Amino acid sequence: MSTTVHDRQSRDHTRTEAAPQPMLAGEKSPAELFLVKLFAIVPALALAAAVPLAWGWGLGWTDVGLAVFFYTLTCLGVTIGFHRYFTHGAFTATRGLRIALAVTGSMALQGPIIGWVADHRRHHAYADREGDPHSPWLFGTSAGALAKGFWHAHMGWMFQREQTNAVRFAPDLLADPDIQRVNRWFPALTVVSLLAPAVAGGLITWSWWGALTAFFWAGLVRVAVLHHVTWSVNSICHMIGDRPFTARDKSANFWPLALLSMGESWHNSHHADPTCARHGVQRGQIDISARLIRIFEKLGWATKVRWPRPERLARKLNTTGSAS
Structure with missing residues (x-):
């Protein structure tokens, strides 16, 4: 499939509310649910153990450097690849860049690419309404309902059995042989994502201990x-x-997350203009993902980039004031 067709279909499926295909495609299998819980819970347990372990055990500069490197690589694979390119078609990519973004995004361990994109296009089609897979506003506005909604939006939604219909929300990816291949490689890429830091740590320190601590931290x-x-x-x-x-x-810009999310937390700006390649569109808003897309554009790897235009932003301004 040409990248031009892919990008056009990405934009079209950001708003496919009237598509004839059903929204859901059955339920996740018990094995799929088990893997979702495994990938969500095991790293979370490691995170919970990180503070006491860092106090008196095994955190060195090699571990910090590898963690920052692999975090940046895989985070940008999600923000630029899975999100801005594959979901929204914010630019056109060469075949090499497209495959690289699919691979590095998969190494973030957030699920296979086709399911991720289908879920996110469904989120935009039904944002904060019934049908949105992870809105925090589905249960009401009382304190208890919002607490339940926060848990659901943050990670609880992943443990539900319903499965988004990729035939409806991601037909362009289903028709792309390269992306189908990367989608099938997800288990192998999971292993690579976890073991590559360990191998690097072992080689840098020339020790098994260095491999173990790098596996834990990075x-x-x-x-x-x-x-x-x-x-x-x-x-x-x-x-x-x-x-x-x-x-x-109810999307909002939340500046404390801007750096760690590589610009994704300028979320109100994104929902106001979903296909735009830059989310931090106002002065002083850090958007590392957009800066890297600019570099790709200068190298000729990304073309037809949808940068923000002043007239488009002016039409979207909230004239009633900024709400929190």
């Missing part, structure tokens, strides 16, 4: 931190923050 802890940063965009960024632009949902 493998498990790194995955857990990235998970919760990504999930916070689903939960916190639909509950708390500024809303300088009009959107049909």
Whole structure:
């Protein structure tokens, strides 16, 4: 499939509410649910153990450097690849870049690419309404309902059995042989994502201990931190923050997450203009993902980039004031 067709279909399926295909495609199998829980819980347990372990055990500069490197690589694979490119078609990519983004995004351990994109396009089609897979506003506005909604939006939704219909929300990816191949490689890429830091740590320190600590910090802890940063965009960024632009949902800009999320937490700006390649569109808003897309554009790897235009932003300004 040409990248031009892929990008056009990405934009079309951001708003496929009237598509004839059903929204759901059955339920996850028991094995799939088990793997979802495994990938969510095991790194989280490592994160919970990280503080006491860091106090008196096994955290060195090699572990820090590897954790930062693999966090940045896999986070950008999600933010630029899974999100801005594959879900929204914010630019056109060469075949090499497209495959690289699919691979590095998969190494974030947030699920296979086709399911991830289908879920996110469904989120935009039904944002903060019935049908949204992870809105925090589905249970009401009381304190108890919002607490339940926060848990659901943050990670509880992943444990539900319902499965988004990829035939409806991601037909372009289903028709792409390269992406189908990367989708099938997800288990192998999971192993690579966890073991590559261990191999690097062992070679750098020339010790088994260095391999073990790198596996813990740059493998498990790194995955857990990235998970919760990504999930916070689903939960916190639909509950708390500024809303300088009009959107049909409760998306908000939450600046404390801007650096760790590589610009994804400028979420109100994104929902106001989903196919835009830059989310931090106002002065002083850090958006590392957009800066890297600019580099790809200068190298000729990304073309037809949808940068923000002043007239489009002006039409979206929230004239009633920024709400929190």
